Amino acid sequence: MEEVTPIFTVHNLWIMIATLLVFIMHLGFANLEIGLTRSKNSVNILFKNTLIISIGILTYALCGFNLMYPGEAFEGAFFGFAGFGISLSEGWNTPAYDEGYTLYTDFIFQAVFAATAATIVSGAVAERMKLIAFIVFSFLYVGIFYPMVGMWSWGGGFLDTLSTPFYDFAGSTLVHSTGGWAALVGAWMLGPRIGKYPNGKIIPIPGHSLPLAAIGVFLLWFGWFGFNGGSVLSANPGEVSLVFVTTAIAGAAGAFGAFFASYIKFKTNDLTMVLNGILAGLVSITAGADAMGLIDAFIIGLIGGIIVVFAVVFFDMIKIDDPVGAISVHLVCGIWGTLAVGIFGNEAGWNQLVSQLIGIGVVGVFCVIGSGALFFVIKKTIGIRVTEEEEIEGLDISEHKMSAYPEFN
Amino acid sequence: MEEVTPIFTVHNLWIMIATLLVFIMHLGFANLEIGLTRSKNSVNILFKNTLIISIGILTYALCGFNLMYPGEAFEGAFFGFAGFGISLSEGWNTPAYDEGYTLYTDFIFQAVFAATAATIVSGAVAERMKLIAFIVFSFLYVGIFYPMVGMWSWGGGFLDTLSTPFYDFAGSTLVHSTGGWAALVGAWMLGPRIGKYPNGKIIPIPGHSLPLAAIGVFLLWFGWFGFNGGSVLSANPGEVSLVFVTTAIAGAAGAFGAFFASYIKFKTNDLTMVLNGILAGLVSITAGADAMGLIDAFIIGLIGGIIVVFAVVFFDMIKIDDPVGAISVHLVCGIWGTLAVGIFGNEAGWNQLVSQLIGIGVVGVFCVIGSGALFFVIKKTIGIRVTEEEEIEGLDISEHKMSAYPEFN
Amino acid sequence: MEEVTPIFTVHNLWIMIATLLVFIMHLGFANLEIGLTRSKNSVNILFKNTLIISIGILTYALCGFNLMYPGEAFEGAFFGFAGFGISLSEGWNTPAYDEGYTLYTDFIFQAVFAATAATIVSGAVAERMKLIAFIVFSFLYVGIFYPMVGMWSWGGGFLDTLSTPFYDFAGSTLVHSTGGWAALVGAWMLGPRIGKYPNGKIIPIPGHSLPLAAIGVFLLWFGWFGFNGGSVLSANPGEVSLVFVTTAIAGAAGAFGAFFASYIKFKTNDLTMVLNGILAGLVSITAGADAMGLIDAFIIGLIGGIIVVFAVVFFDMIKIDDPVGAISVHLVCGIWGTLAVGIFGNEAGWNQLVSQLIGIGVVGVFCVIGSGALFFVIKKTIGIRVTEEEEIEGLDISEHKMSAYPEFN
Amino acid sequence: MKKIEAIIRTGKFEQVNKALSKTSCKFMTTMEVRGFGKETIKSQSYRGTTFDVGFIPRTKIEIVCKDDELEEILTAIKENSKTGEVGDGKIFVSDLISAYRIRNEDRDNDAL
Amino acid sequence: MKKIEAIIRTGKFEQVNKALSKTSCKFMTTMEVRGFGKETIKSQSYRGTTFDVGFIPRTKIEIVCKDDELEEILTAIKENSKTGEVGDGKIFVSDLISAYRIRNEDRDNDAL
Amino acid sequence: MKKIEAIIRTGKFEQVNKALSKTSCKFMTTMEVRGFGKETIKSQSYRGTTFDVGFIPRTKIEIVCKDDELEEILTAIKENSKTGEVGDGKIFVSDLISAYRIRNEDRDNDAL
């Protein structure tokens, strides 16, 4: 049995702290989502977001972890499973398990990641999806689909054994797009909120609290340093500090990208666009946060911030109603960030770009079909959307018999 | 003098970070408490909560630390005191003081814990207790009573020298029940808020902002990883990561326990119950967070989440008005969690269960008498409850001449 | 090339974590500022605060870092510049660069500090300054003026080569006063908000959400442990834990200082004063957080808390309208804290006091002239203040065509 | 038909509401208003400066009733919103020409 | 001149507003009110206890119009705020003595 | 007795309030309302789409006064709420049958 060395202890400590940072991202998501929606649905959103993180932790312990990291026996495979639960291998708490962390640290860090995928969907289907339908969806998507996709690259699956392996450092595709595709399918299958596109026009439905939305984005950025920085899987000073810098610069550049793009396009200083721009920059750098220089990070983030503005407009144009911009941020910028690895930084090159395209394509096809099938079955069985009356009244009263701010309305 | 080694530096770093996590729990408590009460009392609650953490730090420096850890001379004792202030022993900043932390790290970690006990009380007596009465109470309860109780087990006192020592890893009893008993006595002595139980009926008084309440619970969960994880008193990778996992799982299981229990009992998806359920799971695992397996943690948390729903109903039935559910969460689940150490996990056994019962009983008797005496003296001298008129008008105007949201009401 | 040792990894980890803590202070500032102002300007404030942190990171990469730390060639100088961008020296990620951190860690820690200076100004000029004017100001003040000042002491400039070097541990003067002076000049040049001082009377303009203000202060205190603790520039257990304790005690003492002072002076329990008192205590201890004992920290914080109450009243008396009290907190207590280094603790002494006075004076003169010139040029070119009509309508609608809470007003 | 407009203390609303439910008044509309009047205003304080908010939050009740129900309703409101202190509020009565129930074709007295 | 006060379902407001803009009514004032009436109230629940909130949020529309515009406006409101279910609301009409436009010296019918 | 209802710019309220306090009007009730009218609406924008909010926040003042106080009060309101721009608002006057002071037995003119 190997000894618990100081360096192992430091590495492990950092991954545990990164776990906390990713954990608090869930509060960020919750705030962003209630901020950008109407107050009559806030209880519902908080209920969903509170359960998602719980579902993520529990399903990941039940099966997710062993689906995502089934072990060497499944190298290069499309599917693998090492059995239910978490079993303690010998030396689980020493460098024998991994130079950087114990088994439990590994598990809990991955578990808080997992819930992210469903949270992304939550934003896009907000204000109209049935509570129970969303809970069932989350259980299955987080418990089975997300870890299956993750396994392909991070778990040593077939995307990792391409001649030039698919490169997705912290999950632009594996986490953000995986959530984003399901968000797209869900928003499309549900249809828009009542009153969003009457007679082909676009009627904005402003979120009820921009301060909450901004708090959400600050917390997400804060947590993202753990999301990306923890993905180094050790506290290696050079690597983690580089990732911090690229993450900071891409987020800042995203803010400016969205600021300029929306100012030029709409002649307005739209706070919600700047907030989405920050997230866009962060999603974009996620795939290559450890492989970029400062200027690469700046360009990637800036372009992410610009893209997100046009994406928001585009989805409105094709009448996909996404209250918080989740599809634009996580799917579109997730794709952009994944491609960027083939264009900028250490890994750039044609072969890499091809691998990135393969990864994006395979994950996309799988997620669209998978989430589509899930949503379809749910729709046909328990139903997917609340009634018109419930939607107008708000999900807080109709699903929860509660009001988020009983004194103010 | 021993050298400052890398491993000592890591251990110490983790305890300092855990300190910050426990610190931010105070923001969690503040948010939860204002969220679950009416906006006309929010300034008052924020005032109390801001002072509590300050009181905690200052009284702990003045006498608390030396009451709680009076040193070996008082081993097995019921009371000990090493004098006012913090004196720097030689080697205070080396492993000579402790393998895991410096004297100051020890002090500040314990100090932020201390304030927790009074914050728990704050929630139960909210919306009707006089400000000055609460401040006086906090000074004495945090400065004297809490550290006395803590000394019995953590400070090497008589509960620690039982043949099978009382086991309370991070304080289900020593922190949460200690606060919870005083919350019970306080809520009982104050009587219910005007309009809560007219003619024997129960009239709910909904909290004014469920988003704030939910933010509070997320922050508490976040901080709890430091509360429990820091109680390992080192950054030992295996131990801390285990504690992280049990803490995460118990919180998640608590959410589901409360979700199911309240759905079955009331046919409603009550967000406030799920939020209380998470806290219930966390309080429940606190006593044995380092001694449980994953399934143990799940069961303990789940039962905690179920218990809390029935406890809330029970206290309403016996007309103890607890606006935020503090008694149900911290006292009832604190007891459950302490007992659970004798039932599940590594420490389970009859002897342990008996020790746990002794600890629960002794602490309970002491806290009820102690806090009862305190409240009684305060009541007879400065008075404990605001006037009916002040309560109806709200404590913000009557105690602070301020309004929390001057534009909205 | 030196090896990456465990101790280097721990030190570096702590500085990275401290970076995150300072980062989240920006959310604290944003919350405090919107909480203490009217809801019709909240979008504007969030927009500014979101951009400031982005501006800070980007300008610091562009030129700030190399202005502040131009290298040994500029020792004792008044100005130095090592060129645009960040160039990777050999061994940038080993102890060869610094015993405590990599180049990138150094950069990002300093970058999040930088943005603080502009955020302080933001509060004082809130509710009436033109958005574009503020953005231009921030770019130049954060990108050029702040690092120039920082260089004088931290970058080895002339204040550092005084016979008794100017001592400003974490920036009472270099960060807080630097921001505070510009806040004073800005608030003065802009003039008061409409309706604040009609016919020489003082009409309070209450902030719209004290819960947000309190959340802000808790987050700031939380982050301050990184602001001060990170300034140790290593994870040295003894030093960092001492800084934690002095920071905690000074904040707590500041709360009580302001509590008592405002109670005695106004016979009221003013939450906003207690919140400012905490920040006052924190700013005051910042200059000497590593050089004080516990009692010193208590006295410094307590006096800071008392000072801030009188300062707020004073600036109202001379009709400098500072909506959030930024000048009182950051400038006045920044000066007090810097002086306190010469009076209390390890560094106390006449020579030190003189050096402190020199530092305060030089920085003050430079910042007043520098920010004055900047504001003046901006005023003459793009204009500095919104029109009366825009101010009455609120900057959210006039500058952003958005409403922070569209459902509530 | 008569229209009753009563401006009462917000804290008295529950009591008035309960009393009204025992009269022939089965409908009413209420809203939050700000009252400016003789009442003694509690002053507030902010950052060291005391100021009068100038108004007091009040509840306004609007009831439309048949002529012969008027007295009964007035009495119920008056008795239950009274404290005897300055600031109890006022009741105003005016004439109504017609009333309609939106749901069907009921008019005037039938619509109430 | 007549004053129309209509208490309608909040959710119907958009439709009424659109319909009114096609009548001679070009101005109105609306406010959020709480309706107490025959309507079936949805009960809420909090921490295990179910309770009736007692009121329903409604929108009140106030329109002052010339006598000859009355019918047209009444019809527009009635038709567009109707669901046929209990709780649709009421419309009240009363007389007005005079009206003034603040901006200039217009009075009465001219001021509308 | 007359009932005055004035719908004015919210930003003008302070000025009107001050002017009224110099008249014989010592009481009033105000509320936040939404005005739909000729005023030029500032359009808002959200995520790239511009939209009209359709209404403008206004303040409504209700004052009940003796007949002989009417002119004085009307003048005070008109003069102090005027900007001369579209959107200044309206004042409506109607008759009142009776008024009661809740605190005691004062009626009608005595109750004002």
Ligand SMILES: Nc1ncnc2c1ncn2[C@@H]1O[C@H](COP(=O)(O)OP(=O)(O)O)[C@@H](O)[C@H]1O
């Ligand atoms: N003439 C009036 N016109 C409009 N509102 C009035 C009038 N008189 C009183 N009110 C309303 O009634 C409230 C209470 O009135 P007040 O005169 O203080 O009661 P009381 O005369 O019993 O002391 C005031 O705040 C105001 O809102």
Ligand SMILES: Nc1ncnc2c1ncn2[C@@H]1O[C@H](COP(=O)(O)OP(=O)(O)O)[C@@H](O)[C@H]1O
């Ligand atoms: N007599 C009345 N006086 C004042 N408001 C009324 C009156 N009758 C009805 N309302 C208002 O109209 C709303 C709907 O009335 P309701 O009687 O339920 O409609 P319906 O008769 O069509 O079922 C009520 O909530 C209340 O606000």
Ligand SMILES: Nc1ncnc2c1ncn2[C@@H]1O[C@H](COP(=O)(O)OP(=O)(O)O)[C@@H](O)[C@H]1O
């Ligand atoms: N006939 C009316 N009925 C009800 N409210 C009205 C009426 N006319 C005007 N208002 C109210 O007065 C406000 C200002 O009216 P507006 O006609 O724009 O003023 P002006 O005629 O001076 O330009 C409107 O927003 C509306 O709330």
